[in-house]
Amino acid sequence: xxxxxxxxxxxxFLGVLCVFFSLPAMAQRNGPAPPPRPPxxxxxxxxxxxxxxxxxxxxxxxxxxxYNRLVTGLDAENFKVIEDDIPQEILTFSSEDVPVSIxxxxxxxxxxxxxxxxxxxxxxxxxxxxxxxxxxxxVSFNDEAQLTSGFxxxxxxxxxxxxxxxxxxxxxxxxxxxxGLSQLKGARNxxxxxxxxxxxxxxxxxxxxxxxxxxxxxxxxxxxxxxxxDINDMQRTPEEGLGPTLLRELAELSGGRVFAVNxxxxxxxxxxxxxxELRNQYVLGYRPSDVxxxxxxRKIKVKLAPPKGLPPLSVFAxxxxxxxxx
Numbered sequence: 001x002x003x004x005x006x007x008x009x010x011x012x013f014l015g016v017l018c019v020f021f022s023l024p025a026m027a028q029r030n031g032p033a034p035p036p037r038p039p040x041x042x043x044x045x046x047x048x049x050x051x052x053x054x055x056x057x058x059x060x061x062x063x064x065x066x067y068n069r070l071v072t073g074l075d076a077e078n079f080k081v082i083e084d085d086i087p088q089e090i091l092t093f094s095s096e097d098v099p100v101s102i103x104x105x106x107x108x109x110x111x112x113x114x115x116x117x118x119x120x121x122x123x124x125x126x127x128x129x130x131x132x133x134x135x136x137x138x139v140s141f142n143d144e145a146q147l148t149s150g151f152x153x154x155x156x157x158x159x160x161x162x163x164x165x166x167x168x169x170x171x172x173x174x175x176x177x178x179x180g181l182s183q184l185k186g187a188r189n190x191x192x193x194x195x196x197x198x199x200x201x202x203x204x205x206x207x208x209x210x211x212x213x214x215x216x217x218x219x220x221x222x223x224x225x226x227x228x229x230d231i232n233d234m235q236r237t238p239e240e241g242l243g244p245t246l247l248r249e250l251a252e253l254s255g256g257r258v259f260a261v262n263x264x265x266x267x268x269x270x271x272x273x274x275x276x277e278l279r280n281q282y283v284l285g286y287r288p289s290d291v292x293x294x295x296x297x298r299k300i301k302v303k304l305a306p307p308k309g310l311p312p313l314s315v316f317a318x319x320x321x322x323x324x325x326x
Contacts, residue, residue: 200243
C-alpha cells in the first residue's frame, strides 16, 4: 500500500510552483515601463476661432436711373469710395437682402388730421414688405414724442396701436427723431433705418436742428421720409414751409431719401417703393487708410463707374462717419 504525502510537504510544493510562475510577471511589472501609445488621430481638424473684422467701414448705397427706378446687378468694380479725398480699396461687396431694424416716426399733429388715415395705410403697406427677421418700433408725436410700441415683428400689434391715435396738437418732429435714434441703440440688426411719415416742419421740440444733425451723424442709421406736403396750402406756418428742406437735408446726411407725396392715394405705393429700396442696396466694405482712433468726422463720397450703355445714374450714400476713439 502506497503511503499518502504529508500535508506539509504538499503545501510547500504548491508554494514553490506559485513563486516559479509569478517570476516572469513580476519581472515585467518591475522592469522599464513601455512607451505610451501615440494619441489617435482626430477624425477632423480643429476648427479655427471665428474672427470678426470690426475695422471695416460699411456703406449702404442706393443707385437709381433717371426715372427714379432702382438699378441692381452692378459689381464691386463699378464703385469707388473716397474718404477725406483719399481713394479706398473696397474689400467686401454685397447686394443681399439682410434683416433691418426700423423705427416708424408717425406724425399725429393737428395738421395731419385729414391725412392720417392714408398715412396709416402707408405704414401698414411698408411693413408688408418686411423680411421675416425684420423688427419694428413706432414713435408717434404731436405736442411731444412718445414710444407707441417697442421692438416687435408682429405687424398686427403695430397696426392696432395706430388705430387708437387721434391727430391733434403741435409738431415735435425733432424730438421724435431723437427718440427714434435713441431706441435704435437697442436694435438687434446691424442695418437700421428710420421712416418718417409727416407733413414736415417743427414747432414744439426741445432739440434743435443742430442737435439732430449731430445725433444722426453719430448713429449708423438711414433716414427715409414720406413727405405729405401741401405746397398749395396758403395757411401753412413758416415751420411747415421749411419742412421739406429739413427732411431732405437730414435724409441726405444719412444716405436715405425723401419721397414727396403729391397725392394721398400714392402713399401706399411710395411706402412699398421705400421698402424695396431698403432691400436692394449695395453694401461696400473698406478698411480706412487713416487708422487713427481720433474721433474725427470723416467725409465719404461714393462714385460710380457704370458699365457702358447705361444712362446717367444717381448714387445715395451716407456722407461720412465719426472715427472710433479707442
